[in-house]
Amino acid sequence: MTHVTIIGGGPGGYEAALVASRLGAEVTLVERDGLGGSTVLTDCVPSKTLIATSDLLTEVGTAAELGVQVPKAVRADIAAVNSRVLALAQAQSNDIAHRLTVSNISMIAGTATIESAGVVVAETAEGQVRIETDSILIATGAHPRVSADAQPDGERILTWEQVYGLTELPEHMIVVGSGVTGAEFASAYNGLGAPVTLVSSRDRVLPGEDVDAANVIEDVFTRRGMTVMGNSRMASVERTADGVRVTLTDGRTVVGSHCLLALGSIPNTEGLGLEAIGVEVDEAGFIRVDRVSRTSVRGIYSAGDCTGVFMLASVAAQQGRIAMSHLLGDAVHPLDLGKVSSNVFTSPEIATVGMSQQQMEESDLQIDVAMMPLASNARAKMQGLHDGFVKLFVRRGVGIVVGGVVVGPKASELIHAVSLAVSASLTADQVADAFTVYPSLSGSVAEAARRLHPVV
Numbered sequence: 001m002t003h004v005t006i007i008g009g010g011p012g013g014y015e016a017a018l019v020a021s022r023l024g025a026e027v028t029l030v031e032r033d034g035l036g037g038s039t040v041l042t043d044c045v046p047s048k049t050l051i052a053t054s055d056l057l058t059e060v061g062t063a064a065e066l067g068v069q070v071p072k073a074v075r076a077d078i079a080a081v082n083s084r085v086l087a088l089a090q091a092q093s094n095d096i097a098h099r100l101t102v103s104n105i106s107m108i109a110g111t112a113t114i115e116s117a118g119v120v121v122a123e124t125a126e127g128q129v130r131i132e133t134d135s136i137l138i139a140t141g142a143h144p145r146v147s148a149d150a151q152p153d154g155e156r157i158l159t160w161e162q163v164y165g166l167t168e169l170p171e172h173m174i175v176v177g178s179g180v181t182g183a184e185f186a187s188a189y190n191g192l193g194a195p196v197t198l199v200s201s202r203d204r205v206l207p208g209e210d211v212d213a214a215n216v217i218e219d220v221f222t223r224r225g226m227t228v229m230g231n232s233r234m235a236s237v238e239r240t241a242d243g244v245r246v247t248l249t250d251g252r253t254v255v256g257s258h259c260l261l262a263l264g265s266i267p268n269t270e271g272l273g274l275e276a277i278g279v280e281v282d283e284a285g286f287i288r289v290d291r292v293s294r295t296s297v298r299g300i301y302s303a304g305d306c307t308g309v310f311m312l313a314s315v316a317a318q319q320g321r322i323a324m325s326h327l328l329g330d331a332v333h334p335l336d337l338g339k340v341s342s343n344v345f346t347s348p349e350i351a352t353v354g355m356s357q358q359q360m361e362e363s364d365l366q367i368d369v370a371m372m373p374l375a376s377n378a379r380a381k382m383q384g385l386h387d388g389f390v391k392l393f394v395r396r397g398v399g400i401v402v403g404g405v406v407v408g409p410k411a412s413e414l415i416h417a418v419s420l421a422v423s424a425s426l427t428a429d430q431v432a433d434a435f436t437v438y439p440s441l442s443g444s445v446a447e448a449a450r451r452l453h454p455v456v
Contacts, residue, residue, distance in 0.1 A: 005030065005137075016320030032111045044313050054187070057075075078169045143266055156243060156259065160181055172256035178206065200231070202230065210357060212391065229254070266284075286306065314340070315335075352403070366396040367395060
């Protein structure tokens with residue numbers, strides 16, 4: 001029986017463990033902080049739970065348009081919200097522990113180092129545990145990047161892992177960083193009723209997303225009262241007597257009650273012993289892997305944020321599954337980033353799959369594009385929705401769907417139809433011919449596809 005040792009209990013680790021056990025391997029999983037990793041305990045699950053409350057309040061704020069009168073005093077109890085956030089995160093972690101237990105996976109709470117391709121050493125509360133193994137999967141994740149001039153204190157200057165200790169809604173939240181994490185938290189606190197200033201070093205929010213989608217989000221942000229400071233780079237953040245002061249590189253300052261740092265992530269690869277055994281990492285410390293999750297050392301695989309391939313829980317989980325299938329001789333489909341769907345949980349959401357418009361414009365592919373504003377959708381009108389669209393990309397001549405963008409409420413659900421089309425190489429005509437419910441938001445996906453029917 002093959003013995004697999006997995007370092008890290010996040011999506012990349014626990015999904016790999018489940019696959020390996022199902023394929024007949026003996027599995028040992030070593031986790032330092034708690035099963036589910038940062039995804040479940042401090043990142044994805046907590047933040048999206050917070051956002052769910054924010055989205056509800058945002059919907060309540062538009063109730064009058066639908067003819068519903070609500071009290072003006074509707075507000076969030078942030079202490080209760082955060083208590084629920086942490087309880088749900090722990091419940092999810094417990095569910096994962098149960099799944100691993102019933103799958104006969106051995107779990108060790110401790111910090112692992114790799115002595116060789118065949119030996120992992122775990123430091124636990126009871127002492128050192130030496131694990132002899134046939135193969136290793138490294139799935140240690142990443143942690144928030146901070147700056148020497150902006151040190152979090154867990155009270156006023158916060159990383160996204162620390163916001164759930166707040167017991168009162170910030171009087172003025174300054175969010176530094178306008179990537180996905182920064183935009184999501186800025187949107188969430190704006191929806192919860194806190195004044196928000198978003199400090200962006202770029203000329204627009206969400207610089208890595210579809211331009212049309214990012215423009216919609218920035219327009220919504222400003223319309224809802226958020227201050228968006230573009231082309232504004234942080235120099236430092238410091239505590240004041242009753243809050244924080246953010247100093248920008250051009251000398252301007254922004255004063256608020258709290259500051260949330262969203263400056264990116266650093267891989268958790270230090271102290272693992274990678275250099276000694278020859279596992280290659282890039283200049284930022286991310287582990288280099290191929291499309292089946294192999295590292296540069298035979299028998300050692302890696303998955304998740306510590307690889308920097310595509311920092312999504314879904315990708316981490318898929319990398320872990322692929323690694324174990326490859327190791328244990330099951331059928332393997334190498335990771336295809338061209339078919340990954342992702343979502344930005346702002347209000348409204350941005351969901352994407354496949355090639356982006358920028359990638360297509362930079363390639364030699366000839367592409368046709370169709371975009372349907374949600375404002376033209378009958379169901380959207382009924383629900384009082386004004387912001388958002390569906391956009392599809394197809395290869396000219398053959399009509400195959402190669403990508404798409406959805407902006408709107410629950411875009412993360414609507415994107416699945418487009419994801420299926422991209423994954424199965426469906427044509428726009430095939431998407432258009434599939435029945436949709438009338439009225440429905442998904443009808444805009446079919447309508448966009450109909451507009452891409454080739455005209456002879």
